[in-house]
Amino acid sequence: MxxxxxxxxxxxxxxxxxxxxxxxxxxxxxxxxxxxxxxxxxxxxxxxxxxxxxxxxxxxxxxxxxxxxxxxxxxxxxxxxxxxxxxxxxxxxxxxxxxxxxxxxxxxxxxxxxLDGAPAHVRGNFPEWLAPSFAAVFGETAIAEGEALAARAPLDLRVNTLKATRDKAQAALAHLGAVPTLLSPIGLRVPLALDGRNPSLAGEPAYVKGLVEIQDEGSQLAALLCGARPGEQVLDLCAGGGGKSLALAASMDNHGQIYATDRNAARLAGLYPRLEKAATRNIQLRPPRAGSDVLADLVERCDLVLVDAPCTGTGTWRRNPDAKWRMRPGALEQRMKEQDELLEIAIKYIKPGGRLIYVTCSLLREENEDRIAAFLARQEGFVPIGAEELATAAGLGQLACFASHLGPGLRLTPATAGTDGFFVAGSRRT
Structure with missing residues (x-):
C-alpha cells in the first residue's frame, strides 16, 4: 500500500x-x-x-x-x-x-x-467529563499531564534477577538501543523506532529465555514498593496475568511463598508458562473454585497483601489511547465499588504487623486517595505508611518526591516520572 x-x-x-x-x-x-x-x-x-x-x-x-x-x-x-x-x-x-x-x-x-482559546480537556486530549477530576489532582498542570498521556510510550523491560543482572540483559539487547531506566534499578528501556513503533521481542533470545519481561517502569516500581522480602508470606489478590507476582518472586529471591489469585480464573491461566520461563519456584496459583474458599488457610497469615485493583486505567492511556474515549462515568463508579470491596476482602488475610499495599494504574483521586481515606476511616486497626517510609523501606528513597499532596501514597505520571500512571499506597495492621 x-x-x-x-x-x-x-x-x-x-x-x-x-x-x-x-x-x-x-x-x-x-x-x-x-x-x-x-x-x-x-x-x-x-x-x-x-x-x-x-x-x-x-x-x-x-x-x-x-x-x-x-x-x-x-x-x-x-x-x-x-x-x-x-x-x-x-x-x-x-x-x-x-x-x-x-x-x-x-x-x-x-x-x-x-489551540488558542481551547479548553483544558481539548489541549490535554482527555474526555471533557473528566476535566474536574484532572483539575482536582493536577491543578494548573492538568494540560501538561494530558499531553504526556497522549504521547507514545516506550518499551520498558524488567530484568528477571533470578536469571540475569541488568548489565547482562542490557548487553544482550544492545542492538535495540536498550538503556537503564531512570528510576527502576531492574529496568531497561528500548526507544521507539522512527515510525513510532516498538520493536518485536518474539525472536530475541533474552526475552525467549526469560531474562527480561515486558513491564512498564511504573509497574516495576509499584512491585518494588511492596517491599517483599525473602521468607515472607505474600498474597497477590488481583494477580491477573501475573506481572507483579513474577516481580515479587524475584524480589524475594524465590524464598518464602506468593499466593496468586484473581476473580477471573482465565486471566491466571496465562501465568503457568511464564512461571517456568522465569525460573520462579515460590508462586502458588490459587484460581477460584465454585463453592470453595481457596484462601481459607491464609486468614491472618500474610506479611503482605497486594491489591492491584481493577481501575479505569487512566494512567495507561499512552498504550491504550482509544480507552479514554470509550470510558464513561458509570465505569468509574463501578470501579470504585470494586476497589472498596477488594480492600475489605484483603484485610482478613493480613497478620498483625503485616502490610497492605494498594495499587492502581489510575491517576484519579476518586480511585486512589479517596479510596484509601474511606478504608482507613472504616478500619481503625490500620494506619497509613507514609510515602517516604514506603519508598525508603524499599530502597527507593528517591521516590519520596512523588508523594501525593492529597493523602497517603505516591503518584507516578508520564509527565513527572516518565512512566505510565500509577498510584501506590501502603497501610499497616496494628
Missing part, C-alpha cells in the same frame, strides 16, 4: 471506531481480515496512524473545526507527525486509492488552526 492509500484506509477504520464505539484493536483486526492484500507492514503502519489519531482526537477536531474521522486523521498528521499542509495535500490528491483532495476549510485548518 502507498502512504496515501494507508491514510485513506486509516480514515475508513477510524470511522468504524467512531461510529460503533468499538475498541481500535477489534476494528483493525476486522479490516485486516477483509483486506487480505495488506501485508504485515501495512497493518502495522495503519495501527500507528489510528493510535496517533486517537491520542490527539480532541485537539485535532478543534484545529480542523470538524468532528469527522477524516478531519481527526488529517489533524493528527499535523499534530502527531509534524506534517505540513503541503505534505498532507500531496498525499490527499484523490488519485488512485488516495483520499480526496483537501477542501478549502481543511487547508485553512491545517495551515492556520491553533
Amino acid at each position: 502507498t502512504p496515501a492509500a494507508r491514510i485513506a484506509a486509516a480514515i475508513e477504520i477510524l470511522a468504524d471506531i467512531e461510529t460503533h464505539h468499538r475498541p481500535a484493536s477489534d476494528a483493525l483486526k476486522d479490516w485486516g481480515l477483509s483486506h487480505r492484500f495488506a501485508g504485515a507492514k501495512d497493518r502495522a503502519a495503519l495501527a500507528s496512524l489510528i493510535y496517533d489519531a486517537l491520542r490527539c482526537r480532541a485537539s485535532a477536531r478543534f484545529i480542523m473545526g470538524s468532528e469527522s474521522p477524516r478531519a481527526i486523521m488529517l489533524g493528527a498528521l499535523r499534530e502527531m507527525r509534524g506534517m505540513s499542509a503541503d505534505d498532507i495535500a500531496a498525499l490527499c490528491n484523490g488519485q488512485g486509492f488516495a483520499p480526496a483532495a483537501l477542501s478549502a476549510e481543511e487547508e485553512t485548518g491545517l495551515r492556520s488552526g491553533t
Whole structure:
C-alpha cells in the first residue's frame, strides 16, 4: 500500500471506531481480515496512524473545526507527525486509492488552526467529563499531564534477577538501543523506532529465555514498593496475568511463598508458562473454585497483601489511547465499588504487623486517595505508611518526591516520572 492509500484506509477504520464505539484493536483486526492484500507492514503502519489519531482526537477536531474521522486523521498528521499542509495535500490528491483532495476549510485548518482559546480537556486530549477530576489532582498542570498521556510510550523491560543482572540483559539487547531506566534499578528501556513503533521481542533470545519481561517502569516500581522480602508470606489478590507476582518472586529471591489469585480464573491461566520461563519456584496459583474458599488457610497469615485493583486505567492511556474515549462515568463508579470491596476482602488475610499495599494504574483521586481515606476511616486497626517510609523501606528513597499532596501514597505520571500512571499506597495492621 502507498502512504496515501494507508491514510485513506486509516480514515475508513477510524470511522468504524467512531461510529460503533468499538475498541481500535477489534476494528483493525476486522479490516485486516477483509483486506487480505495488506501485508504485515501495512497493518502495522495503519495501527500507528489510528493510535496517533486517537491520542490527539480532541485537539485535532478543534484545529480542523470538524468532528469527522477524516478531519481527526488529517489533524493528527499535523499534530502527531509534524506534517505540513503541503505534505498532507500531496498525499490527499484523490488519485488512485488516495483520499480526496483537501477542501478549502481543511487547508485553512491545517495551515492556520491553533489551540488558542481551547479548553483544558481539548489541549490535554482527555474526555471533557473528566476535566474536574484532572483539575482536582493536577491543578494548573492538568494540560501538561494530558499531553504526556497522549504521547507514545516506550518499551520498558524488567530484568528477571533470578536469571540475569541488568548489565547482562542490557548487553544482550544492545542492538535495540536498550538503556537503564531512570528510576527502576531492574529496568531497561528500548526507544521507539522512527515510525513510532516498538520493536518485536518474539525472536530475541533474552526475552525467549526469560531474562527480561515486558513491564512498564511504573509497574516495576509499584512491585518494588511492596517491599517483599525473602521468607515472607505474600498474597497477590488481583494477580491477573501475573506481572507483579513474577516481580515479587524475584524480589524475594524465590524464598518464602506468593499466593496468586484473581476473580477471573482465565486471566491466571496465562501465568503457568511464564512461571517456568522465569525460573520462579515460590508462586502458588490459587484460581477460584465454585463453592470453595481457596484462601481459607491464609486468614491472618500474610506479611503482605497486594491489591492491584481493577481501575479505569487512566494512567495507561499512552498504550491504550482509544480507552479514554470509550470510558464513561458509570465505569468509574463501578470501579470504585470494586476497589472498596477488594480492600475489605484483603484485610482478613493480613497478620498483625503485616502490610497492605494498594495499587492502581489510575491517576484519579476518586480511585486512589479517596479510596484509601474511606478504608482507613472504616478500619481503625490500620494506619497509613507514609510515602517516604514506603519508598525508603524499599530502597527507593528517591521516590519520596512523588508523594501525593492529597493523602497517603505516591503518584507516578508520564509527565513527572516518565512512566505510565500509577498510584501506590501502603497501610499497616496494628
